[in-house]
Each structure stands twice: as C-alpha cells, then as structure tokens.
Amino acid sequence: MKLSSKNLHTRLDQVYDAIVVGGGMGGLSAAIYLARYGLSCLVIEKGKGRSLWMQDLRNYVGLDPDTPGRDILNHATKQALDWGADYLRGFVEEVVDEGETFAVKVKVGKTDSIYPVFHGKYVIAASGIMDHLPQLENMQNVYDYAGYTLHVCMICDGFDMWDQKAVLIAGTEGQINAAFVLNWFTPYISVLTHGLCSVGDAMRAKLAEHGYPLYEQPIVEFLGENHHLQGIKLADGQVVEATTGLINMGSIYHNHYLKGIPNLEWDGENLVTNDMAQTSHPRLFALGDLKKGLNQVSVAVADGTLAATQIWRNIRRASAPRKWEENLAKLA
Amino acid sequence: MKLSSKNLHTRLDQVYDAIVVGGGMGGLSAAIYLARYGLSCLVIEKGKGRSLWMQDLRNYVGLDPDTPGRDILNHATKQALDWGADYLRGFVEEVVDEGETFAVKVKVGKTDSIYPVFHGKYVIAASGIMDHLPQLENMQNVYDYAGYTLHVCMICDGFDMWDQKAVLIAGTEGQINAAFVLNWFTPYISVLTHGLCSVGDAMRAKLAEHGYPLYEQPIVEFLGENHHLQGIKLADGQVVEATTGLINMGSIYHNHYLKGIPNLEWDGENLVTNDMAQTSHPRLFALGDLKKGLNQVSVAVADGTLAATQIWRNIRRASAPRKWEENLAKLA
Numbered sequence: 332m333k334l335s336s337k338n339l340h341t342r343l344d345q346v347y348d349a350i351v352v353g354g355g356m357g358g359l360s361a362a363i364y365l366a367r368y369g370l371s372c373l374v375i376e377k378g379k380g381r382s383l384w385m386q387d388l389r390n391y392v393g394l395d396p397d398t399p400g401r402d403i404l405n406h407a408t409k410q411a412l413d414w415g416a417d418y419l420r421g422f423v424e425e426v427v428d429e430g431e432t433f434a435v436k437v438k439v440g441k442t443d444s445i446y447p448v449f450h451g452k453y454v455i456a457a458s459g460i461m462d463h464l465p466q467l468e469n470m471q472n473v474y475d476y477a478g479y480t481l482h483v484c485m486i487c488d489g490f491d492m493w494d495q496k497a498v499l500i501a502g503t504e505g506q507i508n509a510a511f512v513l514n515w516f517t518p519y520i521s522v523l524t525h526g527l528c529s530v531g532d533a534m535r536a537k538l539a540e541h542g543y544p545l546y547e548q549p550i551v552e553f554l555g556e557n558h559h560l561q562g563i564k565l566a567d568g569q570v571v572e573a574t575t576g577l578i579n580m581g582s583i584y585h586n587h588y589l590k591g592i593p594n595l596e597w598d599g600e601n602l603v604t605n606d607m608a609q610t611s612h613p614r615l616f617a618l619g620d621l622k623k624g625l626n627q628v629s630v631a632v633a634d635g636t637l638a639a640t641q642i643w644r645n646i647r648r649a650s651a652p653r654k655w656e657e658n659l660a661k662l663a
Numbered sequence: 664m665k666l667s668s669k670n671l672h673t674r675l676d677q678v679y680d681a682i683v684v685g686g687g688m689g690g691l692s693a694a695i696y697l698a699r700y701g702l703s704c705l706v707i708e709k710g711k712g713r714s715l716w717m718q719d720l721r722n723y724v725g726l727d728p729d730t731p732g733r734d735i736l737n738h739a740t741k742q743a744l745d746w747g748a749d750y751l752r753g754f755v756e757e758v759v760d761e762g763e764t765f766a767v768k769v770k771v772g773k774t775d776s777i778y779p780v781f782h783g784k785y786v787i788a789a790s791g792i793m794d795h796l797p798q799l800e801n802m803q804n805v806y807d808y809a810g811y812t813l814h815v816c817m818i819c820d821g822f823d824m825w826d827q828k829a830v831l832i833a834g835t836e837g838q839i840n841a842a843f844v845l846n847w848f849t850p851y852i853s854v855l856t857h858g859l860c861s862v863g864d865a866m867r868a869k870l871a872e873h874g875y876p877l878y879e880q881p882i883v884e885f886l887g888e889n890h891h892l893q894g895i896k897l898a899d900g901q902v903v904e905a906t907t908g909l910i911n912m913g914s915i916y917h918n919h920y921l922k923g924i925p926n927l928e929w930d931g932e933n934l935v936t937n938d939m940a941q942t943s944h945p946r947l948f949a950l951g952d953l954k955k956g957l958n959q960v961s962v963a964v965a966d967g968t969l970a971a972t973q974i975w976r977n978i979r980r981a982s983a984p985r986k987w988e989e990n991l992a993k994l995a
C-alpha cells in the first residue's frame with residue numbers, strides 16, 4: 332500500500348519483516364521478492380536517486396536500450412505495490428538497533444514535516460549514491476548534458492563514447508587516473524579539473540606521454556544543443572572541443588543513517604557484504620552502489636534477490652512449521 | 664552476426680575474446696556487456712533451455728509479471744546481436760584448453776551435422792540446467808501443466824501456491840525434504856514419489872507428524888484443463904486432489920563439455936566461482952544455474968555483468984594504452 336502522512340499511522344504499531352531504505356533498482360527488487368515470500372516490507376524512497384537521472388539503460392537483459400531509468404522505477408514500484416509491499420516517500424534520518432528490531436526514523440514532507448518511527452526485524456540499505464557534478468552558476472546547463480552525452484559511468488556508457496573527442500572531468504588528481512581506463516574506448520581525451528585540484532609533475536608527465544591535454548581552468552559552460560555536447564567553455568575563454576565526456580568527481584553516499592550502528596564493516600564508504608548481500612550485522616543487508624562491487628543495475632537487482640531470500644530463510648527457519656491439521660489424526 | 668552452417672566458416676580463423684556457451688539470461692547478459700566493451704564474442708545456444716519453458720517471470724525488475732521466458736530470450740538475443748555479438752545455434756561437445764585460448768568444438772545441425780571448432784581467449788559457461796520431470800507415457804500431459812500451475816522453482820513461484828492444495832513430486836527420499844520448506848507457502852501438501860524411491864520410517868514419521876500424506880504409486884495422468892491442475896491420477900486409480908504442485912526431482916547439468924578441464928573446483932555439479940563469476944581456472948567463468956548459488960534470472964543476469972567486466976579488465980590491462988598520437992609531439 333502507498334503510505335503518506337495521511338495513512339502512515341496505521342503502520343506505526345506494526346513490526347515489518349524488513350524495512351528497505353531506498354526505492355531504486357535494488358530496493359525494489361528486494362521488495363518484490365520479500366512480498367512474494369509473503370513477508371511484510373516497507374520501502375522508503377527519498378526521490379531523486381541515481382537511476383532516476385539515467386536517460387537510458389543500455390545493458391539490462393529484457394529492456395530496450397533507450398528505456399529511461401524513470402520508467403523502470405515507476406514500473407518496479409508498481410510491481411512491488413501489486414505484490415503487497417508498502418511504499419512511502421520520505422527521508423530516513425536514523426536507524427537504531429533495538430536488539431530484535433530496528434527503529435527507523437523518517438522525515439516525511441518537506442514543509443510541515445512529520446517524523447514517524449517504523450520498526451522492522453531486518454533493514455536493507457539500498458539508498459545508493461549520487462554522483463558529484465561540476466557546480467556551475469547555471470546548473471540547468473549541466474543537467475542538459477549529464478546523463479545524455481556527458482556520462483558518469485564508464486561501464487554503462489563507454490561504448491557510446493567510442494573514438495569520440497571526450498573530456499574527463501575530475502575533481503582530484505587521483506580521479507584523473509580514469510583517463511587511463513577511458514582510453515580503452517577513445518584515445519581523444521582532454522582532462523579538465525574545473526580548477527578544483529593541483530596536479531603533480533608525475534601525473535602531468537603521464538598525461539603528456541599519452542597525448543592527453545590538461546585544462547585547469549574552471550568550466551563556465553557546456554556548449555551544444557539538444558543534449559548533444561559540442562564543447563566546453565573555460566573561464567579563460569578557451570573552448571575545448573568534445574562531443575562526449577565522463578564526469579569522475581566521486582559520489583555522495585547515502586549511508587548517514589547507518590553511521591551510528593556499531594561494528595559495521597566498511598570499505599571506505601561502501602559496506603562489506605557476504606555472498607547473500609548481508610553486512611557484518613546479521614540483520615542488516617546492503618545492496619547495489621552502497622556495497623562493495625560494481626555499480627550496475629543488474630547487480631543491484633540481483634543483490635535485492637539475495638538479501639530478500641536470506642531474510643526469508645532466516646525468518647522461515649525461526650518459524651513453527653505449518654502442518655496440515657485436518658490430517659494429523661488420520662495419519663498418526 | 665547470426666552464424667549458421669552457411670557462414671560460420673568466416674569465423675573459424677578468428678580468436679574471439681570470449682565464447683559464451685549458452686544463450687540464456689546469463690549468457691546473453693554477458694554478451695551484451697562484452698559487445699559494449701568492444702570485445703568480440705560468440706554465443707552458442709543449443710535451444711530448449713530452462714528459461715524458454717518459463718511461462719511467466721514473476722520477480723524481475725522492469726518486466727510485467729506475465730512476461731514469458733521466450734519473449735525475454737528473443738529480446739535479449741536481439742540486444743546482443745545489435746551490439747555486435749555473434750550468435751550460433753549449436754551444441755557444444757567439448758572445450759579444450761590450449762594454453763592461451765580454448766578450442767570449442769560445436770555440433771551444428773541435427774541432421775548432416777558439421778563440427779566446427781571455434782577459438783576464444785575466455786570461455787563463459789552459461790549453459791544452465793534442465794529440471795527432471797516425471798516421465799509419463801504421454802509427456803504432452805506433463806508439458807500442459809509444467810511451468811503453469813505445476814512449478815519447478817519454489818523461490819520463483821511459491822507465492823502463487825499460497826494455501827492451495829499442492830503436490831510435491833520427488834524422485835528420491837532426500838528430495839522429499841522440500842516439503843518442509845514448501846510448507847512456508849502452503850500446509851496442504853501431498854507427497855508423490857511416482858514410484859521412484861523407497862521411503863524410510865523416519866521420513867514417513869516426519870511426514871505424518873506434519874499431516875502430509877505420502878503416495879508411492881506411479882503417476883498416470885495430470886488432470887485439469889487449460890493448464891489449471893485439478894488433480895493427479897495414480898496407477899492404482901486413486902486421484903490426489905491438488906490445484907498446484909512442485910516438481911523437485913533434481914536437474915540435468917549442462918556441464919559435460921567442462922569435465923575434461925583439469926583442476927576445476929566443483930561443488931557437486933555446480934562450479935565454484937569468486938565474486939566476479941570466475942572459476943578456479945582464470946580464463947573460465949560460470950554463470951547462473953551452473954554455478955553455486957541461487958537459480959534466479961536476476962542472479963544469472965548479474966553474473967553475466969560480472970564475468971564480462973572481469974574479462975574486459977583482464978584484456979584491457981594486457982593491452983597497450985591508446986594514445987592521442989597527434990598530440991604527442993605538441994605536449995612533449
């Protein structure tokens with residue numbers, strides 16, 4: 332059922348089998364499986380996730396390569412609701428381990444917010460990441476190209492950059508190293524730092540050895556039309572010619588609500604998980620971009636399958652077996 | 664490109680980056696990724712795989728729950744071909760490790776067969792399993808229900824059996840244990856051995872304690888209409904009432920062509936793989952039902968992503984970096 336500030340009070344006394352933080356590809360997969368295991372679950376989605384911005388999903392079995400992320404999310408949200416999951420728009424502020432259950436505190440509504448607390452035996456952290464984008468005065472100019480011809484994922488979109496003039500936009504010297512992977516797809520790489528970092532002599536020499544020019548001026552404007560990039564104008568007036576690009580400026584990890592849980596095993600900002608997407612906390616699972624591994628839709632969807640299945644196994648094994656009561660006397 | 668006996672000779676001198684054995688969900692996912700990494704690959708599909716028989720895929724993010732396996736396979740085959748993969752109908756007879764490459768011997772054509780040998784740096788084993796079905800004189804009677812109301816996968820379809828009268832068809836005593844998982848979904852379970860195994864006293868007692876009757880006569884006919892099961896007629900004339908069922912009679916593993924490769928790590932008939940779907944042989948990957956883990960479409964699709972990505976990494980790291988030649992003198 333779709334929950335809102337109007338009806339969510341009906342769920343406050345309930346203990347969900349699982350609360351899924353994040354209604355992206357992984358979280359919705361988990362919800363579909365949980366519901367089909369007959370388990371109660373609540374998906375809490377803050378909106379504006381990474382896959383919502385995805386203009387097309389090129390590499391997912393069964394969907395046309397021009398399918399927008401938004402369409403898949405809408406479809407999968409309906410799938411999860413149809414099978415019986417609950418769904419709420421809100422922002423998870425805190426998760427507290429209460430021993431047998433987790434308390435999940437949510438902010439609902441941007442104005443006149445309310446702060447309900449839901450309870451679940453398990454929590455699935457599926458809240459993902461968000462890519463840092465270059466900050467320009469006119470952010471609409473960035474959004475006009477990001478996700479179209481200006482990509483954030485080389486695995487997803489490297490193929491579509493093949494042998495094109497490309498910019499690599501990096502915010503730290505370390506992030507410039509992506510040039511030496513991007514060159515699998517195209518050697519025509521200009522590196523832009525947007526004025527965010529200094530670049531040491533060794534990196535300068537390495538770029539020069541590969542023929543990749545380095546531009547350290549801030550970006551002023553992306554040039555082109557109809558989402559097709561043609562060039563990048565820098566603060567000193569120069570225009571760098573490019574028809575495509577990769578933004579590699581790191582990510583915001585939506586994992587703040589887990590930081591209070593003791594003894595969680597992290598690898599940087601990623602959660603370490605086992606082969607069933609379980610973290611070092613036996614009742615906490617992590618999916619997709621939030622866990623260590625490839626940031627791909629297919630992987631997040633499989634992670635949802637694994638987490639839901641392990642939760643089902645745990646709950647099933649702890650439950651009394653259902654007997655065919657009418658037969659007991661007859662068969663005894 | 665679609666290959667056939669007419670044109671496959673054009674590919675016999677080529678060394679593919681990867682040869683994918685099996686054009687099911689996992690193999691096609693691998694092919695889509697490989698092609699989008701700009702790697703050459705050949706998918707060899709024998710036909711009649713497990714997912715082809717799937718009448719609906721209930722739990723896959725982005726597709727309607729009544730989508731037949733056949734439609735997804737056709738769609739994904741086109742996806743892989745469109746991105747540049749080769750595809751051949753044939754049966755892989757043998758894979759021989761030649762040190763740097765594998766030689767893959769294929770039988771093409773049921774009559775007047777030819778036996779071409781293809782070469783690839785990597786092999787992806789994605790040939791899956793096939794469920795054993797009860798053998799009746801009239802197999803069409805089995806096919807009329809299998810995949811509709813008579814299921815082979817509890818994770819996929821347990822939900823659709825909820826609280827219905829169900830049969831569990833098992834071929835060994837061990838397989839009867841599925842009753843004690845199936846009872847999560849319904850307690851109204853009749854166990855049928857189809858006359859294939861003897862059942863010990865402990866198992867008989869356990870079934871009786873749960874109220875699950877045991878029928879040891881061979882099945883003669885599935886009764887019902889329009890794929891909707893109503894009962895099962897046994898050899899002694901009894902009819903067991905049931906509207907759904909689970910066939911749990913084990914699987915045929917399509918892994919014969921790997922049995923000659925030394926030092927592969929197996930877990931029964933499943934290949935043991937690491938977190939990138941790589942077997943204990945560094946140039947051999949295994950996906951989906953053939954590897955240890957859950958037999959789910961979402962998992963196979965993610966496995967294809969992982970295997971293709973690791974193969975790309977290996978090949979990329981072994982390749983000379985592409986430089987922007989025109990700039991080299993300028994930047995030196």
